[in-house]
Amino acid sequence: MAGETHEAVHRHEPPKSFIRKYIFSLDHKVIGIQYIILALVAVLVGMTMSLLMRLNLSWPGTNWPILGTLFPGGAPDGMMTPEFYLSLVTMHGTIMVFFVLTTAPQGGFGNYFLPIQIGAEDMAFPVLNMLSFWVTFVGFIVILSAIFYSGAESTVGPIGGWTGYAPLSALKNAGPGQGLGMDLWIISIAIFCVGSLLGALNFITTLLNMRTRGMSLMRMPLTCWAWFTTAVLALLSFPVLLGAGILLFLDRNAGTSFFIPGGLYVTGLLSGVDDRFPLHTGGSPILWQHLFWFFGHPEVYIAILPGMGATSHILATFARKPVFGYRAMVFAIFAIGLLGFFVWGHHMFISGMSPYSAMTFSILTLSIGVPSAVKTFNWLGTLWGGRIRFTTAMLFAIGFVSLFVAGGITGLVLGQTSLDLPMHDTYFVTAHFHLVMGVASIFGMFAATYFWFPKMFGRFMSESLGKVHFWITFIGVYLIFVPMHTMGMVGMPRRFAQFTEYEFLSSLHPLVMLVSVAAIVTILVQILFYFNLVWSIFKGQKAPDNPWDATTLEWTTASPPPHDNFAGHLPVVYRGPYEFAVPGAPNDFVMQTEPEVVEQPIAVEGEGTSGNGDEGRKH
Amino acid sequence: MATRVGSTRPAKKQGISRGGPKVPGPNGKGPRGNGSRGEEDDGGSRRLSPKAYRLAMWIVLAAVVMMFAALSSVYIILSASNDWQPVSLPRMFFFSTGAILASSWTLHNARSSLKGGRPKRYRQWLAATLVLGLAFVASQLLAWRELVAEGLYLSSNPHSSFFYLFTGIHGVHLLGGIVGLLYLLFRFRKPERWLDPEGLDVSSGAVALYWHAMDVLWIWLFLLLLVWR
Numbered sequence A: 001m002a003g004e005t006h007e008a009v010h011r012h013e014p015p016k017s018f019i020r021k022y023i024f025s026l027d028h029k030v031i032g033i034q035y036i037i038l039a040l041v042a043v044l045v046g047m048t049m050s051l052l053m054r055l056n057l058s059w060p061g062t063n064w065p066i067l068g069t070l071f072p073g074g075a076p077d078g079m080m081t082p083e084f085y086l087s088l089v090t091m092h093g094t095i096m097v098f099f100v101l102t103t104a105p106q107g108g109f110g111n112y113f114l115p116i117q118i119g120a121e122d123m124a125f126p127v128l129n130m131l132s133f134w135v136t137f138v139g140f141i142v143i144l145s146a147i148f149y150s151g152a153e154s155t156v157g158p159i160g161g162w163t164g165y166a167p168l169s170a171l172k173n174a175g176p177g178q179g180l181g182m183d184l185w186i187i188s189i190a191i192f193c194v195g196s197l198l199g200a201l202n203f204i205t206t207l208l209n210m211r212t213r214g215m216s217l218m219r220m221p222l223t224c225w226a227w228f229t230t231a232v233l234a235l236l237s238f239p240v241l242l243g244a245g246i247l248l249f250l251d252r253n254a255g256t257s258f259f260i261p262g263g264l265y266v267t268g269l270l271s272g273v274d275d276r277f278p279l280h281t282g283g284s285p286i287l288w289q290h291l292f293w294f295f296g297h298p299e300v301y302i303a304i305l306p307g308m309g310a311t312s313h314i315l316a317t318f319a320r321k322p323v324f325g326y327r328a329m330v331f332a333i334f335a336i337g338l339l340g341f342f343v344w345g346h347h348m349f350i351s352g353m354s355p356y357s358a359m360t361f362s363i364l365t366l367s368i369g370v371p372s373a374v375k376t377f378n379w380l381g382t383l384w385g386g387r388i389r390f391t392t393a394m395l396f397a398i399g400f401v402s403l404f405v406a407g408g409i410t411g412l413v414l415g416q417t418s419l420d421l422p423m424h425d426t427y428f429v430t431a432h433f434h435l436v437m438g439v440a441s442i443f444g445m446f447a448a449t450y451f452w453f454p455k456m457f458g459r460f461m462s463e464s465l466g467k468v469h470f471w472i473t474f475i476g477v478y479l480i481f482v483p484m485h486t487m488g489m490v491g492m493p494r495r496f497a498q499f500t501e502y503e504f505l506s507s508l509h510p511l512v513m514l515v516s517v518a519a520i521v522t523i524l525v526q527i528l529f530y531f532n533l534v535w536s537i538f539k540g541q542k543a544p545d546n547p548w549d550a551t552t553l554e555w556t557t558a559s560p561p562p563h564d565n566f567a568g569h570l571p572v573v574y575r576g577p578y579e580f581a582v583p584g585a586p587n588d589f590v591m592q593t594e595p596e597v598v599e600q601p602i603a604v605e606g607e608g609t610s611g612n613g614d615e616g617r618k619h
Numbered sequence B: 001m002a003t004r005v006g007s008t009r010p011a012k013k014q015g016i017s018r019g020g021p022k023v024p025g026p027n028g029k030g031p032r033g034n035g036s037r038g039e040e041d042d043g044g045s046r047r048l049s050p051k052a053y054r055l056a057m058w059i060v061l062a063a064v065v066m067m068f069a070a071l072s073s074v075y076i077i078l079s080a081s082n083d084w085q086p087v088s089l090p091r092m093f094f095f096s097t098g099a100i101l102a103s104s105w106t107l108h109n110a111r112s113s114l115k116g117g118r119p120k121r122y123r124q125w126l127a128a129t130l131v132l133g134l135a136f137v138a139s140q141l142l143a144w145r146e147l148v149a150e151g152l153y154l155s156s157n158p159h160s161s162f163f164y165l166f167t168g169i170h171g172v173h174l175l176g177g178i179v180g181l182l183y184l185l186f187r188f189r190k191p192e193r194w195l196d197p198e199g200l201d202v203s204s205g206a207v208a209l210y211w212h213a214m215d216v217l218w219i220w221l222f223l224l225l226l227v228w229r
Helices: A018-023 A028-058 A065-070 A083-101 A103-117 A127-148 A181-209 A222-253 A284-319 A326-342 A354-368 A368-385 A390-416 A417-423 A427-457 A462-491 A503-539 B050-078 B090-117 B119-149 B159-187 B195-229
Strands: none
Touching: A028 A083, A028 A103, A028 A127, A028 A503, A065 A284, A083 A103, A083 A127, A083 A181, A083 A284, A083 A427, A083 B195, A103 A127, A103 A181, A103 A222, A103 A284, A103 A427, A127 A181, A181 A354, A181 B050, A222 A284, A222 A326, A222 A427, A222 B159, A284 A326, A284 A368, A284 A390, A284 A427, A284 B050, A326 A354, A354 A417, A354 B159, A368 A390, A390 A417, A390 A427, A390 A462, A427 A462, A427 A503, A462 A503, B050 B195, B090 B119, B090 B195, B119 B159, B119 B195, B159 B195
């Protein structure tokens, strides 16, 4: 015994220089925070764009002097042109989907907590991890440059939406913003694909190889399962987008015709007649849609699965109950991920596909409702009869469940071909995917932020500010997106800059105003969140190692964790991740590191609440 | 026995700065993680098992396969279009195919020599693989010249686009394999690396896996261009 107790402890000291420690850091925790900062900056850009869109929709024809100064091309005399509005739609979607919903949940929180939760000192390939962030960062810079380099063309980017449908995206002369702006868009997305692939490679290898002793797959927290499944989805879907992006780039710049059909007549020019529009034959624009949505649908799950994982984790912790149906939750995550690869056609029901394929896609789409319902009922089952602690993190996790159900229900509506045909490209679709993949994912991340902030910075975020933030945001997003369903059912089309020309939509104007006011309030209240975040890093109330009485490995180490996570002593895991309300236990929870057989009372005085007090004993 | 490990551990004396668990984890010994590394852990290197590198290579290949699956689907779908004009295969492609098949064979021999403990042979077979790989790249460029001589460029027609696209993207991936081979040869030059046969086996195994996959991928693309017109 003596020899063992004196075994050398291998501390990995953090690098000393500022650049190696904070900029080109190999530490997964620093990289995770870098990803989160990237997302926090990107979401500001995306949110500003949505604000501008709301201004244009609610007060059409108003002069906004600042806009005129900032974008003399896009908003002459402060009035937005329709092209400018379309480029806002595109850039809002692109930045939000790629640089917010894909970076923060996976690259941010996944990077920070996956290694700690499985008891590893770092990711499997720290250098690749660093590269994946910096590659993503370069992608972000390129997409931002599209804002400025399309400026001369009176837009802030391409005008085709985040889906970049061909042939609009494949032809440089197809419209304003489709020149250099679109090229930059493709380059940015391609760079982003590479960064995500590097990240996915790291996540999968780390999870399969770096688990600490005793951390069997079925003892992993559900967050780890979610991040793992997300990484698999990213690994299999981003290469397809990368391939499609290369083809699109060649179509634009090398004269190929992968997505460009013959005989096109665009902006007054016939393909092949004029030097400005060379001959293209034999391509298929629908093909782009297939490739894009083969990536695009898994991407939706890439955005939301980490939120599901965090929600499960947080609900169990604050309901003081084990996750209801842990195994079912794991299989539901897998089922959602797997089915996600076979439903891309439901984005293309109106593309003229055969009714038989449409029916197949429809049935597969509706079947996703089964694992989704399994997850929802298990969340409710977790809450049922629990001694719920309504912390801000818990409120956001419950909000996630609410939004997931509210947004998911309309997925069942849109998944049916006959209903999708009239609803397609209306505000109903906008409302659906914003609720379920946008806002629900963001709520998952809010929950994760409030939950893990004490671990990341050693201080609590302000709970009172957090609760104000929650309630206004929660009511706000419903006020924004529920009326949009109505607008969609009346027939209001997406992506239109204004509706003044449409008599049949004039009755909707009060709703449009309501949505805009709700959006402005909701956006403003996010300032409170940013303030809370920054203020709490320096002035927040100090947090102990395990402030929430949680059970998983990240709570066994210090707050914030040392450079090598466990100060050289890797934990050994003896039990599952959600042992709350255990009969006979001294606390109402048992840490994963607690040995199974306890022969004597656990002496934990003076050891805080880490619940980790007995000699390590194998079972 | 009943004392808490943490209280007897000298951990706190070792200048642990901010952080560090107040109660050290129940063990600080033994194989850490699922890797095979045990007591000889020097603390400075990663504790990845050799299998992890192989696994990582499989993961990379999964991504590569997905990309080529997408490009192949594009090929198959566009081949049904009315504007599709089949182009006959450049004859150089047959030489390419021979070269890359031979390179897989030499690389296999290199791995056998390594396992049989014949380092010199290993290096020779590795060099042969590299030469064949470069010959493959050269033959691809010659095939491009053949196409150009026939007046077929990247944008000439859908089928000719795919000749350049497939060879180009496959070539870029193959260059990655060539970098891997160069790394193996370079690594061999350092005798202290040679004293680490396990490490050599791991790295050459990962490179070999990638290389063989590029071989299989080429055969697939070759057959696609040859048969599916």
